[in-house]
Each structure stands twice: as C-alpha cells, then as structure tokens.
Amino acid sequence: MTRRLSSSSRSHTEDSIFLKPEEDPVWLDEPTKIEKLGDRAPKKDELLDCKDRPTGCQHPHGEEMFVVSVYNVVIEIHCWVALFIISQVLGYWVFFVLEGNGPFSSIYKALQVIESYFSFILPYPPIFGTDTMMLKEMENTKHHNWVVQGTSGVGVVIGIIMIIHMLCKWRYGTGLWSSEPVSRNVSDRRQSVSRQPSFTLSEWTDAQEDLLDLDPVPQTPVFDMGTDSRTEGDASTLTVTPVGLQERRGSNVSLTLDMCTPGCTEPYGYGAQLSPRDQSAQEYLRQGTHILTPAMLHMRAMDDQSLQAEFYETPMNFVDPKEYNYPGLVRKNRYKTILPNTHSRVILKSLDEDDFLSTYINANYLKGYGDEEQAYIATQGPTVNTVGDFWRMVWQERSPIIVMITNLEEKNEKCAEYWPEDTVTHEGIEISVVSVTQEDDYSLRVFTLKCEEEERTLKHYWYTSWPDQKTPDKAPPLLELVQEVEGAREEAPPSSGPTIVHCSAGIGRTGCFIATSILCKQLRTEGVVDILRTTCQLRLDRGGMIQTCEQYQFVHHVLSLYEKQLSHTAEE
Template sequence: MTGPPAQADPQQEERGRGPQPAHSAQHDTQVPWWEKLWRTVVTGSCTVCFCVFSQIVGIWVLYICNGYGAFPAAHKVLDLLQYLLSPLGAYNSVEEEKELWRMESLCPLLATVSLGIVILGIGILYCLKTLAPGSPPPFPDDRRQSMSRQPSFTYSEWTDAKQEDFYDLDPVPETPVFDCFMDMKPETDPATLTVKPVGLQERRGSNVSLTLDMCTPGSTEPYGAMLSPREQSAREYLQKATNVLTATELHERAMDSFNLQAEFFETPMNFVDPKEYNIPGVVRKNRYKTILPNTHSRVCLKATNEDEDDFLSTYINANYMKGYGGQEKEYIATQGPTVNTVSDFWRMVWQEISPIIVMITNIEEKNEKCTEYWPEESVTYEGIEITVNQVIQADDYSLRLINLKCGGEERSLRHYWYTSWPDQKTPDKAPPLLELVQDVEEARQQASPDCGPVIVHCSAGIGRTGCFIATTIGCKQLKNEGVVDILKTTCQLRLDRGGMIQTSEQYQFVHHVLSLYEKQLSHPAEE
C-alpha cells in the first residue's frame, strides 16, 4: 500500500497550523495585475492625502507659534490655500502677497516642507513595493515552528576528534541548511512511504461533559464520536504511516534534509483544540494555552477531596506515552511544572510510582521555561516528603538521588537534568544525548519491576521531550531488529500527545543521532 497523498494533512488546513504546500504558497503570491494596480492607487492616494494634511497642519502650527491665535492662524492658512489654488494673476497687489507670506522665519516652513517630502518619498517607495512581488507571509503558528534558520548542529561535531576514525564517518557532509521554502510540504515519493495499521483510541470534540468522564486514572476514550473527514484522514495517517529504514538507508536519510522536512510536515501534529478544555480554572494549570494534553491518553490524578467530579483536582498537563513495541504507559510526557502545578507534579510522581524523571530544559531561556520544583535539601508537597540525598554532576547533565516518603512508605527517585539542549533547537553534539539515553535506560532496567512510567519533560513537553523518547525507542529498535522506523514512532507519539518532535530540525536531529548509534552498534561487528 502507498501512503496518503501530500494533500492529506487536514488538521493543518482546518486550524491554520503550520506551513502549507509549496505550490499553494506560490499560488497565493500570484496576485492579479489589476488588484496590484488598485492597491497601488489606493496606497498612493492615501499617501498624498496624508502628505497634504500634514503640510496644512504644520503651517497652521507655525502661524500659532508666530503669535496668531488658533482661529486667526486657520484663517491665514485658508488664505494661503486660496492663493496657491487661485489662477495666475489673481493677486494684483505685491503687498497682498508679501502680507500673506510674511512670517518671523522661513526655517520652520522649510522644515515642514522637508517633512512633507520625506513622507511623500516613503509613500512612493511603499507603492513600488506593492507593485513588486512579495514574499509569502510568515506562518501564524505558535506551536509548530518554521525552521528557516540554519541548524545548530553539524555532522562533524557529533563525535570528538579522537573518535572520528573509530566510527569511520566518511564522508563528512557539510552543515545542512534549511531553506524557508523547504519548510513547505512538497510532494513526497510514494515509493518511500508505506502504511500499516496500528491501534488508536481517540476522539476529537469539545463536549466538556465527556471530558469530565475521563477522570479515572488509566481510562481511555471510546470510539463513538463523529469525526470530520479532515480529522478522520489525519487520524488514519497517524495510524498507518511507516517508513522502515535499514542501516544504510538510515545513514542516507539522515543527510537528506529536503525529504526529511517533507516527511515531517506531511505528518499531522494532532494538537488538541483548546475548546476541549473550556473549563474555568484550567488555564492556570497550563504553561502554554495552546499546548494541551490529548484527552484519551491524559494522566488523571486522584481527586484530593471527597468530590470525585472535581475536574481541576484531577487535571495535569501530561500524557501516557507508548514505548518500544507499543508498550503501554512506558513514559509520561508532561510540561515543565509551573508555580501553580508543583504540587500536582509530585502527586503524579507518587501516584504513578515513577522511578525516574528526565528534565531537558533550563530554568530560564530568555524567559522562564520551568520552575525549580525540587528542594535544595527537603520539602513537603501534599503530604509527600521530598529529600535530595546526593547530587552527581556529569559533563552535560546532573543526577539527583531523591528519597520520597508518604504515609509511611518510602521510594527512591533518580532525577536527570540535561542542560545542553536549547529550546526549539538541537544540541551541538549527539554523544552526550546518547549517553543520557543509555544511562536512563540502564537505570530503568535496574528499577523494581512494579515501577511505573519514566517521566520526561522540557518546557512545553513536546519538542525536546519528543526527541528524547523517540531516540530511546529508536535505539531499542535498532538494537533488537537492526532497522528503525522513525516516522512510525513519531506518529505513535503524536497519537498520544500532539506536537511531539516540534520542529523539522529536531526531526532531522533524531535521524542523525540514531545514525550515529547504529555506527556504534555495527563497529564491533566490522572488527
């Protein structure tokens, strides 16, 4: 079977999220000549009117500055206009003309005329710009970012100089540069995209009462709601899209930035309509008003009071995420805690019996990205005592060994804080990220079998969080199967939480990291 055609990205078309196809953008810029001419005429007329009006007001102000009252100054301006618009020779008396133009100084008048010339010149330039073909407007999206900037990573930087021969990275490609028009969704080669069915439980809608029914932890949402054709098509794409890559294909694909961007923008983001959470008070528990948890997989906290229908008491911006092989609740992807949600976050950690927290953000990056929710030594939230026993500092992350105590029960928690990943960009080098992925996976294997999901968060809980989880799943697949399906993994993540792997640069970086990991795996075999 072949994958859905390039036009089948209905969610982006319906909500105006993300870039549109390249041919559509080009069509929008081809404005009819008569419309350009009309815009130019209107712009020029407005400029001339503004210029004349500014001159009249300026001369009126000058008359006032020279001792005339407001009304006499206006009268003098009218006389001047009458003189300028009258036929030649209407004023026979030279004295009348001298009286009309007499002022204390010509400098203010010249300044006013100069200002008028500047305004008129700006208007002419604007008219010429209106006639010239313009560039497409920026995409109005605050959730998926357009990647017209150059990536922050280079393939040659991913390994230390002493390791380049070890991994036999030849040839070393140039730094991939993303062109702004490459962000459009070009037609992809159907031969590189096939589809396989996978499971899904999701409904789109804004019925608040149905949302409130999902307050039981672990509950899933039935299939009964009606979907629009566009939503149905997007859901089917996320269910079925797949592109299995062998080792050789992975290395080649990692350097094919054009097709990677086409594949990225072809994949629906599956963001939640904010209307689905149109409930008073919820906004205070979200760091970003447009990044919300998908309803069918969201984490529901146990109510803290007797009223089990208290939605706010059960709400946290977090989703259960499937792991390798479709393993349920392998991870929890969540936003960085805010001042209002620190208690909810620790309630979730205790409720889900999570052994590990992975934090991939700094506290501040231009603005606050996450509040410091852990203590220096000890603190208590909602009856949960959190004590930091030890801090271990590595090159690119710090590890906190934390002890949790609640109701006479004690647990151990490992908190990994990775600080070398800038927001909406990618790390400069891949080995530190691979090291973190492997350390977390090793700690997860050593944890108790009855432990719950690994909690991963950045700021919004979709970009860097999605990259980390996708990289972990991809490493497991490469190790166990020798192939990797990053497209299917991305779709699986977005079914559980919309927007996972937020930018095309991050999507390309995941391919590069897994390409490097595959070289690490294959080197002993080559020996």
C-alpha cells in the same frame, strides 16, 4: 489634476469607468452644456465652477487625489521592498549552496538570515526562527565571504535607489525612470480613462488573513495557509494537507506565535467533534510508516530535503482548546495551546472526582517500544501553580525516573525549580535529596520519597546542553543519557511505573528524547528503524511531539551515529 467622469457616463459594471461607445466624456469640474432631466427642457451651466462659489470653497476631489497619491506610493514601496527581499534571498541562497547545503534548505536558511535583519527594525515574533550558530558561521566564513558582501551591497544600493526614486516621485511627480513629469494642467480635456483597481491593499491583506481562518478549530498551533474547495462532508476525497504553514507552526516559530505566559487566555467551548480533515490526519498518524535499513538510515540522515518534506507532511495533532472548557484551568497550563490529548492524558486521583481541576495535569501516557502501554509520561515543565500536582503524579504513577531536558530560564522561565536543596513536602509527599552527581552534560539527583509509611527512590536526570527549539551541537551526550536512563530503568523495581520526561512545553525536546530511546531499542532488536512510525505514534498520544524539522533531522543523525557505534562494536 486628475479628471473624473460624471456618473452618467460610466458603465454599469461595478468599479469600472469604461465609456459607453455613443458618449463623449463629461467632466465633473466643468459646467455641462446640455443635461437631460427626464422630459424637461435642457438646462445650461447647472454646475458651478469652484471659482464662482463662495469663499472657502474647496475642490471636492482634492482629498481623494491625495489618498490616491499615498496609495500609489505605498504600492511602489511594497514593490521595492519585494525587490530587496528577493535580491537578498537569492544572494544568501547562492552562499549557502556554495557552502554545501541543499537547494531547499538553503532557501530556508536564507529566509532565516533576512528575518534576523528585519528583527532589528521591526519587533515581531520570528516566523522562520533565528539560528544564531548559523549566523556566526556565516560571519566567520572565509571561502565565500564575497557572496555575503556582494549581497549586502546590492541591498544597500536598492535601498538608496528606492529612497531617491520615491522622493523624486513625491516632490516632482516623476520617478527616476520617467523623462517627463505627470501633467497637472487643468485645461487638458483628453486625459486617458483607466479602470480603477477592484481591490485595495487592505482588502487584499484581509483576504490573505481570511485564508488563515478556514479551519474551524480556533487558536491551535495548527492552521492552514491553503484552501480546500471540497466540502468537509466528502471524506472520501480528503487527503492529509502537506507542508503549509500548519505544520511549519510545529517548527521553530510555533511556541513564539502561539504560546503565552500562564493564565493569559481561557480555553474555548467544549465537545468539538473531529472534522473530516482531523479524521484524515488521525488516519495518517495510524498508518504512517517508513522502515529504514542501516544503509537507508545513513543516506536518509543526509537528505535534508526529503526529511523536511516528510516532517511537514506529518500532522501535528494538536488539541482543540474547546476540549477543555473549565474555569480556572488556564492556571494549570504553561502554554495556552499546548494541551494534553484527551484519550491518553494522565488523570490524578482525587477525593472529589467531580472536581476536574483537582484531577487535571498537562501530561500524557506514551507507548514505548513494541507498543508497550504507558512506558513514558510526557509532561510540561512544572509551573509554580502545578508543582504539587507534579509530585502527586510522580507518586501516583510510581515513576522511578524523571528526565528533565530544559534550563530553568531561557530568555524567560521554562520550568519552575520543583525539587528541594534538602527536604520539602508537597501534597503530603516528603522529598529529600540523597545525592547529587554532576556529569559533563547532565546532573543526576537521587531523591527519597516518603508518603505515610511507604518510601521510594527516585532518580532525576537534568540535561542542560539542549537549547530551546533547536538541537544540541553534538549527538553523543544525548546517546549517553538515553543509555544511562535505560540502565536505570532496568535496575528499577518491577512494580515501577512510567519514566517521566519533560522540557518546557513537553513536546519538542521531550519528543526527541523519547523517540531516540524507543528507536535505539528497535535498532538493537530488529536491525532497522521506523522513525516516521514512532513519530506518528507519539503524536497520536500527545500532539506536536518532535516539534521542529531540525529536531526531526537531529533524531535521524543520532540514530545514524548509534547504528555506526553498534556496527563498530559488532566488528570488534
């Protein structure tokens, strides 16, 4: 039984149990021999032992000792789990390094493997994302399979030792490493006095959660793990926060953590001003640049570590939901935190311009090559509630081309089937299918749009070989689609408006396609590319464009391949 000192023998320091130098310990479970109460005479045996109390008396500290025991067990379990995770991450890191990956990318892939294992035990949204292709390649590997088997064996051994150790400790009061059990003799008066912990596990967990809420902007896909001790008013000392979980939430986990089904939450507040940090991010996006020559482009495409660092340093520029505090607006958004940036959003024409809902659509104008204004429109995949708004936008903007880069369903609904099999009418616009052409990686539908007496032609490219939040297995089909769309754009009437591009959220695959289209033009015209500058410009107009680091790397690979094609053509 653990002994407790009386409060009179404690130091005044909070959460400390250090003895005053002139005092001997006084135990609460025995009667005090002398107790001074002011100027009164000393009294003996003021405290009754439990055995002298009425029947049914319980020791006042038994429950507390049980809680302490449980606490110690929980702490040890956490230590064992940490040891298990470290051993597994280290083992898989060695495996991926041997497979030819960089040291930092190997850590990321190792964390993905560990997370995939834990997902079978604990159902939770993935943090690092799960690359199924990588897992299959790891299972089918032959050269370094011994590393994977050894790592799994070490994990099993650690798990078995942990279980045996905890059972021994709980049952006999000693673990595998102790030669003697913990003494429980009540008669032992000379137990050591140690300082109690100044925090509990729950308090430490809460403290970590508080770090996630330092940014005053609530429930956006952008948040920081780090703290900034400088005052927000000191704009001169602010810098763009690198990496952090803020930009990682623009990676594979972003949609999983922050997106929900339509209509799940109303936006918050209105009129929030940019904080100094947001202003710093805007400045970064306006000034970010990294011009790459062909040789530099090829080297950069193979440098995963540098690309990751560059991607995570680039602010996502997501919109604070406070910007859109309008009742019923939630039904217009597929995801509650993916909202159009206000300065560049597409505004639908309406008879009642004061009715915000009738003018709203989750879409933004984007600049093209050479800062061409409104060259593209990036938008979310239409929902059942927004199909009519989508066709209103197509007609209003005189768009000649729609590029769709998503399947209708990928685990859940990604986009409504907004086009007809034959003919349908939305918002007074009659949409009729003229032809359907099926290619290897995309299909082309040609529509005729009629409204009142006017008739137009619209081409709809549906690219189906791009998995959600990942990258295609091969780059040539995307280049082929980009060139096909560029050719169709040149054939469109001069009065035509922007090319509409959408996936599900309208930021990831959409951003990759638009960036590739712009950069291909830059490479042909100037002989160099500035992928960082293009990414920054896209994010200024619509937050989160090029959503994951893998997509950012893929854009570099596509441009590297395109440059080789151009060089090969020039040589011929």
